[in-house]
Amino acid sequence: xxxxxxxxxxxxxxxxxxxxxxxxxxxxxxxxxxxxxxxxxxxxxxxxxxxxxxxxxxxxxxxxxxxxxxxxxxxxxxxxxxxxxxxxxxxxxxxxxxxxxxxxxxxxxxxxxxxxxxxxxxxxxxxxxxxxxxxxxxxxxxxxxxxxxxxxxxx
Amino acid sequence: xxxxxxxxxxxxxxxxxxxxxxxxxxxxxxxxxxxxxxxxxxxxxxxxxxxxxxxxxxxxxxxxxxxxxxxxxxxxxxxxxxxxxxxxxxxxxxxxxxxxxxxxxxxxxxxxxxxxxxxxxxxxxxxxxxxxxxxxxxxxxxxxxxxxxxxxxxxxxxxxxxxxxxxxxxxxxxxxxxxxxxxxxxxxxxxxxxxxxxxxxxxxxxxxxxxxxxxxxxxxxxxxxxxxxxxxxxxxxxxxxxxxxxxxxxxxxxxxxxxxxxxxxxxxxxxxxxxxxxxxxxxxxxxxxxxxxxxxxxxxxxxxxxxxxxxxxxxxxxxxxxxxxxxxxxxxxxxxxxxxxxxxxxxxxxxxxxxxxxxxxxxxxxxxxxxxxxxxxxxxxxxxxxxxxxxxxxxxxxxxxxxxxxxxxxxxxxxxxxxxxxxxxxxxxxxxxxxxxxxxxxxxxxxxxxxxxxxxxxxxxxxxxxxxxxxxxxxxxxxxxxxxxxxxxxxxxxxxxxxxxxxxxxxxxxxxxxxxxxxxxxxxxxxxxxxxxxxxxxxxxxxxxxxxxxxxxxxxxxxxxxxxxxxxxxxxxxxxxxxxxxxxxxxxxxxxxxxxxxxxxxxxxxxxxxxxxxxxxxxxxxxxxxxxxxxxxxxxxxxxxxxxxxxxxxxxxxxxxxxxxxxxxxxxxxxxxxxxxxxxxxxxxxxxxxxxxxxxxxxxxxxxxxxxxxxxxxxxxxxxxxxxxxxxxxxxxxxxxxxxxxxxxxxxxx
Numbered sequence: 066x067x068x069x070x071x072x073x074x075x076x077x078x079x080x081x082x083x084x085x086x087x088x089x090x091x092x093x094x095x096x097x098x099x100x101x102x103x104x105x106x107x108x109x110x111x112x113x114x115x116x117x118x119x120x121x122x123x124x125x126x127x128x129x130x131x132x133x134x135x136x137x138x139x140x141x142x143x144x145x146x147x148x149x150x151x152x153x154x155x156x157x158x159x160x161x162x163x164x165x166x167x168x169x170x171x172x173x174x175x176x177x178x179x180x181x182x183x184x185x186x187x188x189x190x191x192x193x194x195x196x197x198x199x200x201x202x203x204x205x206x207x208x209x210x211x212x213x214x215x216x217x218x219x220x
Numbered sequence: 221x222x223x224x225x226x227x228x229x230x231x232x233x234x235x236x237x238x239x240x241x242x243x244x245x246x247x248x249x250x251x252x253x254x255x256x257x258x259x260x261x262x263x264x265x266x267x268x269x270x271x272x273x274x275x276x277x278x279x280x281x282x283x284x285x286x287x288x289x290x291x292x293x294x295x296x297x298x299x300x301x302x303x304x305x306x307x308x309x310x311x312x313x314x315x316x317x318x319x320x321x322x323x324x325x326x327x328x329x330x331x332x333x334x335x336x337x338x339x340x341x342x343x344x345x346x347x348x349x350x351x352x353x354x355x356x357x358x359x360x361x362x363x364x365x366x367x368x369x370x371x372x373x374x375x376x377x378x379x380x381x382x383x384x385x386x387x388x389x390x391x392x393x394x395x396x397x398x399x400x401x402x403x404x405x406x407x408x409x410x411x412x413x414x415x416x417x418x419x420x421x422x423x424x425x426x427x428x429x430x431x432x433x434x435x436x437x438x439x440x441x442x443x444x445x446x447x448x449x450x451x452x453x454x455x456x457x458x459x460x461x462x463x464x465x466x467x468x469x470x471x472x473x474x475x476x477x478x479x480x481x482x483x484x485x486x487x488x489x490x491x492x493x494x495x496x497x498x499x500x501x502x503x504x505x506x507x508x509x510x511x512x513x514x515x516x517x518x519x520x521x522x523x524x525x526x527x528x529x530x531x532x533x534x535x536x537x538x539x540x541x542x543x544x545x546x547x548x549x550x551x552x553x554x555x556x557x558x559x560x561x562x563x564x565x566x567x568x569x570x571x572x573x574x575x576x577x578x579x580x581x582x583x584x585x586x587x588x589x590x591x592x593x594x595x596x597x598x599x600x601x602x603x604x605x606x607x608x609x610x611x612x613x614x615x616x617x618x619x620x621x622x623x624x625x626x627x628x629x630x631x632x633x634x635x636x637x638x639x640x641x642x643x644x645x646x647x648x649x650x651x652x653x654x655x656x657x658x659x660x661x662x663x664x665x666x667x668x669x670x671x672x673x674x675x676x677x678x679x680x681x682x683x684x685x686x687x688x689x690x691x692x693x694x695x696x697x698x699x700x701x702x703x704x705x706x707x708x709x710x711x712x713x714x715x716x717x718x719x720x721x722x723x724x725x726x727x728x729x730x731x732x733x734x735x736x737x738x739x740x741x742x743x744x745x746x747x748x749x750x751x752x753x754x755x756x757x758x759x760x761x762x763x764x765x766x767x768x769x770x771x772x773x774x775x776x777x778x779x780x781x782x783x784x785x786x787x788x789x790x791x792x793x794x795x796x797x798x799x800x801x802x803x804x805x806x807x808x809x810x811x812x813x814x815x816x817x818x819x820x821x822x823x824x825x826x827x828x829x830x831x832x833x834x835x836x837x838x839x840x841x842x843x844x845x846x847x848x849x850x851x852x853x854x855x856x857x858x859x860x861x862x863x864x865x866x867x868x869x870x871x872x873x874x875x876x877x878x879x880x881x882x883x884x885x886x887x888x889x890x891x892x893x894x895x896x897x898x899x900x901x902x903x904x905x906x907x908x909x910x911x912x913x914x915x916x917x918x919x920x921x922x923x924x925x926x927x928x929x930x931x932x933x934x935x936x937x938x939x940x941x942x943x944x945x946x947x948x949x950x951x952x953x954x955x956x957x958x959x960x961x962x963x964x965x966x967x968x969x970x
Binding site: 157 | 263264266267268269270271272273274275276277279280282352418419420421422423468469470471473503504700701702703860861863864865867868869870871872895896897901902903904905907909910
């Protein structure tokens, strides 16, 4: 068992997990934050993306103890149903999702993108987001949503 | 009035006259201009919940004392297997082990587990364990020992050996030889398409639990009612003792039918584990090898036409690798129905190879068939030196070429004209002939589409209203990501004269007892939305009766507008809550059903897409720059979600055209790209500009709403449009999908 302590969505979290537990498993099973999804469990689809110290990270291939002492932000930490972030609102307005299973990861990746580059071009959005697969094909909507959120921030 | 009526029911092109429970629908909306919600831009109602991580998907469901299932799969294409079942059962923390040794563990007629696995990935056992530690120990104790047997995974070899899954089927109309003799030009070509995997991002998953003699199952499915029926049959239960829930699920695309194998395994394991909750959650590899795919095909066409482009004869042989038993993918339908041709001979040959059986994947059969047929027609147009769209216009027809029945409505020519206009078709040769600064060659290609999508009964809904004047629409459909729940709310709000924010929708549970069909065949909207409208109409009638009593006026003199009762003379204007406020805790309930389908006509959807590609002929890199998609699906209720459906269909079609193929190693019979790294799905960077438009004219014969389905249509013509654009840009015709760089360069070198 490993002890691990970090800041999760602004609050201290600590606990003990079996060896080999990934951050995604910890979030979903130990904390109950199921907005972080597991679709491939091998770091190829982006559905499990969370922010670790502001960087977009694949939580399905990050061992939980590697988050020790870090600031971890999940989709739930970006805004809840009643108080969506401007990016989440843009996702809804542009219909940037269909089944919604990959959406949490998409929003987290786009949040990291806009933090690093508040006014990305269309091509920058496309390349920065390419690690987040969407099988429903919501890419055009996601692109519109990210550009819209960027525009609204500057306004 | 509810009645039992014999009506024509269609599912993905299979027609059947069946007794169904129907009620008449109210008359169609009279004045289109007065619609205030239907047809407007409305954000998806489930959006806030989905973008905040709050939506609870089936894979998020956790129950107390829940056990984890481990499914053991054969690594070999064909083998016998021996297992130490007793040793596995003896491992602490193991609560159930099922294998071929247990009788009566079946999916339909077939045992789920086998001692002679016939494809790599076939389940041989499943265990219910407390945790990873007990699961690993149990797998070690189970110690599967395989003895490999011979197998065939190459369709060409299966054809040579005449390994048929079913008997080949031939359909013939007219006189093909005479038609060929009358032709001025005959094109002859062979096309092949690859196995495409659905790869929904939420893997197949389920949680099952027995509570006494009741079975509760959460399953990621496209059909909660089929799940209920099949689970009830599997366990010999009254269907009312089976409760199936699917509130949010992460995509299906055809691969998640009924209880799915995973739902059945969970239920069987739970029963064997004294009713404890059991969760099955597939890993990605299982998704790639054992949950279905679009069948690989090989299609050979001979098509004759006169100088002016009129089709005189079509001859076609389509070989389909490993279809499901009892259903031959309708790959010949596009050639038989998309355009006018009196003389057609079409043969379908279903082969058996030792991979998992294929299953439905968005527009199964039709999409593959359209790749071949619309590519062949493009080759015919080149032979005739005719504009490819003019060739299609010349053969447009208002009568279904198989049944002889007229279409309920058809606007294919309008789709072609609009797509040509939006894509700049008139300038396509100039685009091709111009030198581009990036050195790439550009061109446009087009393809058209026919699909069913008329829906039909039975489909039911109820709409209830409480004292606060808020409305809940209840139906036993499931929202698999299409956005149907938003459209249902829009229909109810429109009918009731209420603001949309006063309407919510509940779907995804069989417990309501309100039947709705499987989300497949593009039938949810055309089946369920009219039932929702009927239920809202029924509720409105009751509400107006009550208002008449309260305000002492005739209900016939009242309307509901923007949440207010308004008298025709304008004298009375009172909020709806003035009446509903008197209900206390009681609910006013309206019910409704989908009416029967029209007699003597075929209800179909149509469309045309134009692709613009840029090709680097030196490397074979193909970039799709733009897809223009114009579809005719009757009335469009919710344009925002309809646009998303088209974009998604186009992207899956693009994947099929350029990158997706499941590769089976012929020496081992196993899938070598069983993950999302080596199996290439389209990414953000592959996404072209997608221009979406609809004809948006209600079909006067298709239900009181005049709408048809949109799930399948947009995926159908994308791949041949891209192949035809590659040909236009470069003169290179690639007849196999996906059009990889290697295939392009090989064809170019010919």
